[in-house]
Amino acid sequence: MTNNKYHDIASEILEIVGPDNIVSATHCATRLRLIVKDKDKIDTKAIEKVDEVKGTFFNSGQYQIILGTGIVNKVFEELEAMNVSTIDKSQQDEYVKSQEKGIKALMRTIGDIVVPIVPVIAATSLFLGLKGVIFNDNVLSLFGLSTDIFPDYLNSLVSVLTDTVFSFLPALITMSAFCVFKGTPMIGLVIGLMLVAPQLPNAYSVASGDAKAIMVGGFLPVMGAQGSVVTAILTGYIGATIERKL
Template sequence: MKEKIELKIAQSILNIVGKENILSMTHCATRLRLQVKDRESIDDSSIQEIEGVKGVFYTAGQYQIILGSGVVNRVYGLLMDEHSFAESSKAEMELEGGNKLQRAIRNVADIFVPIIPIIGATGLFLGLKGVLLNNLVLGMFGLAQDSIPQWLLAMNTVLADTAFAFLTAFICWSTFKKMGGMPIIGFLIGLMLVSPALPNAYAVASGDATPIMAFGFIPLVGYQGSILTALITGAIGATLEKKFRKIMPNS
């Protein structure tokens, strides 16, 4: 049933936009991105009336159709399998529109879009953890935090805290992916930033740990929760990787 709906979406988009009007195609987490010859020939209202389409807009040389996570991947696959459109990266499409500030904002947004689902899911677990461990809630059942099994507390912590503890690694991974580097290298660098060999940033801030001093004056600590550091490190790392690959022997 789901496959039939997605096939209908793909065919309807193609009929309204026009096969000959599509120069290239790509997609992101939620949107089908089309580079078209004649944007004015596309009837936006007709596109929006297609079942499953959540909105359309045109920006930076791209006609973008919002389909939602998962659906966009399958609709894109159906269109490419059937018609083999040219595939342009988001970066290539974005070069054709918008100033430097607009492109920078879009790039940062694209870095965080893949991370949003895990942050949202973990946030729900974190809220549930706060409710379940609340003394008032526990008191209603005649319980206290000391009466909760240690294994249950540990499992709750793993579910609720892992994504935030390694957020730096996720951001580095996504930055590398966005900038054309190898995502696994970005993930490794992100994990290095929160390595257990470094004093935990939160523990240092609370006074429970002290930084490791390099050369006697450079404090070394972990970068737990440091979003800006992860972005900068990922951007520098991906840029250097691409430069090194141009001169690195194939062997």
């Protein structure tokens, strides 16, 4: 054993996994991520006995060793010094994506599209919940008040805060899809806004009977894509594919 704890950990991992078995290595905040030739050659129980190792799992060609924040980067530096082939995380992620097929690849793609939008949906949902509590006669009556105390313009302004994301969700999804499918995000945003353009009948109004769809050629109904996630994703895929080919 040496005086360098992280060198010893890296050496043990390298010996158990096998230097010739490692195609490339990288790391994220907590995990050492190895692309290996044959995961069956790795003694997982031996890996988990190495100092500071908190667990392992294998996913889409990556053998991932959980080391923890502040430890993994130091172990990774030691592996680099041992001439282990290393690449950045984005390159390894591209390799992992290329190994996924079928439903697994589809779910990852959908996740890549939706995850960047989740924070704004979560924040807006929180505001929407607060609005439902504050602008509620049953709640206000506990304090001897009613919603009459709020001017009409205040309700309109608060609705801008709570409704915008959901009103233009297809535009956000189309832009995100363009990013995932290697298109230009700004083009995706513009096309997504076209899906909910005010010139088109609102999909919710058409569904409730308050408006009628535009009939193209007398048989093809056209309306806004409010609330349509699948339409937005397909639009992003088709649009980005056409852009790349042109």
